[in-house]
Amino acid sequence: MNFFKKAAEAIQNSDAIIITAGAGMGVDSGLPDFRGNTGFWKEYPAISHLGLSFSEMANPRWFEENPKLAWAFYGHRYNLYNETFPHKGFNLLLEIGQAKKAGYFAITSNVDGQFQKAGYSEHFIEEVHGSVNHLQCSIPCSSDIWEAGNLSIQIDTKKFEALEPFPKCTKCGAIARPNILMFGDWSWLSHRSDKQSTNFQYWLRNLKTQIAQPVIIEIGAGRAVPTIRMKSERLANEFNAVLIRINPRDFQIPHDINGIEIQAGALEGIQQIVNQF
Numbered sequence: 001m002n003f004f005k006k007a008a009e010a011i012q013n014s015d016a017i018i019i020t021a022g023a024g025m026g027v028d029s030g031l032p033d034f035r036g037n038t039g040f041w042k043e044y045p046a047i048s049h050l051g052l053s054f055s056e057m058a059n060p061r062w063f064e065e066n067p068k069l070a071w072a073f074y075g076h077r078y079n080l081y082n083e084t085f086p087h088k089g090f091n092l093l094l095e096i097g098q099a100k101k102a103g104y105f106a107i108t109s110n111v112d113g114q115f116q117k118a119g120y121s122e123h124f125i126e127e128v129h130g131s132v133n134h135l136q137c138s139i140p141c142s143s144d145i146w147e148a149g150n151l152s153i154q155i156d157t158k159k160f161e162a163l164e165p166f167p168k169c170t171k172c173g174a175i176a177r178p179n180i181l182m183f184g185d186w187s188w189l190s191h192r193s194d195k196q197s198t199n200f201q202y203w204l205r206n207l208k209t210q211i212a213q214p215v216i217i218e219i220g221a222g223r224a225v226p227t228i229r230m231k232s233e234r235l236a237n238e239f240n241a242v243l244i245r246i247n248p249r250d251f252q253i254p255h256d257i258n259g260i261e262i263q264a265g266a267l268e269g270i271q272q273i274v275n276q277f
Contacts, residue, residue, distance in 0.1 A: 007260045008276035015212035016102035019093055022109050024220015024247060028087040028267035031080065032110060033220070044073070047160065063138040063177045071162035074178050075153030078132050081112040081212040089270035090118035096274075102212035105203050109221070109228050111180045124203070126196040128227060136181040136189045139171035145172060145179050145192050150276045195263045204223065207239070216243045219266045223250050233257055246270070 011017065023033035034045045047057055062070035099105025106115050107126045113133045133148050138265050152161040167176040181188045185243040207214060216235050221228035229250075236243040236257045245251050246269035253259030262269045 003260055003262055004272040004274070007244045007262060007274045009272065010260060011096060011217070011242060012277065013213075014100065014215035014242075015210070016100050016207060016214040017093070017097045017104045018113055018214050018216045018235060018241075019097070019104065019106040020108070020153065020218040020221060020228050021106065021115075022214060022219070022221030022225075022228045024064050024222065025089075025108070025266050026084070026086075026114055027109060027220065028089065028265055029084050029114065031114075038237055041175065043158070044076075047073075057184045060138065060143050060177060060182050060185050060187050063175050067166055067175050068161040068164075070175075070177070071153060072155050072160045074132065074180075075162045076122045078099070078153060078178070079155075081114070081132055083246045084112070084114070084247070086114045086118040087267045089219075089267040090114065090120075092270050092274050094119055100212070102207055102210055104204075105200055107200065107228070107231060109225065110180070123199060126200045127193055128181075128197075128231075130178070130180040130188065130190075130193055132180060134192060135167055135176045136179045137172060138177040138187065139169070139176045140187055140189060141143075141169060141174065143189055143191065143220060144169075145189055145201055148178075167177075170237075197245040214239055214241050216254055218243060219246045219269070221245075221247065221250075240269055244273075 008222055027033055039123050057073055061151065068151065103124065105124045106120055108115060110128055111132045116122065134145050135148050136145050150165060156163060169176050179189060179192060216232050218228065218232040233254065234242055235241065243253060243257055244262060244263055245253050245259060246262040246265060246266060248265050251261045251263045252262055264272065
């Protein structure tokens with residue numbers, strides 16, 4: 001059977017959709033997925049000269065040791081994400097989810113805020129690694145998390161340095177940082193993401209109360225940081241649900257899971273499935 005047709009039937013036969021998304025979800029919007037150091041250095045050539053990998057750069061220590069470098073990296077990402085518009089695949093999935101009797105929920109490891117920009121409700125989004133659109137104190141001096149608002153981060157692209165003034169903590173005046181889980185990060189304030197996770201668990205309990213059957217649609221979640229893939233597989237097992245995995249490279253699904261493998265990018269995969277409705 002045509003895999004796209006099979007996926008379309010699984011979605012049509014479901015009562016709710018759970019969208020699980022990794023970095024590949026944003027590629028068709030024009031966002032980089034930083035796949036390997038080669039891809040990362042292509043996006044940030046100045047960092048290639050420093051010899052820093054993505055995991056080394058995405059570390060909270062730079063806000064203390066070199067805030068110009070830290071805010072050049074995160075300021076560029078903030079600017080890029082806020083200038084980018086979600087591709088049509090976001091809207092297609094939202095339309096499907098809104099039409100389901102038990103609705104939708106989106107879980108993402110991305111920090112770009114694209115689901116909100118595409119019109120998804122804040123009540124039905126879990127950002128497991130936080131959001132570039134929210135800030136916290138880099139120390140931190142308190143548990144405060146606040147919206148970034150309209151940040152204006154100017155960057156000297158040749159030196160790859162952010163220009164002062166930098167965002168500051170509203171309480172103590174220390175350098176502020178994005179409320180994002182970084183590598184080796186003991187300072188991340190997780191309670192915003194924890195609340196989203198609680199919302200998701202409550203939503204899942206409602207599914208069980210309603211005896212509603214979800215389908216899981218995973219998009220662009222790679223193996224390097226397998227958080228989303230593992231969550232998708234756990235949900236598929238918990239609900240005995242179909243897992244549709246859309247990925248141009250890492251599309252394989254374990255044999256013990258009822259899955260449909262779609263070897264495609266996010267937008268192509270979603271559109272091809274929707275075309276079968």
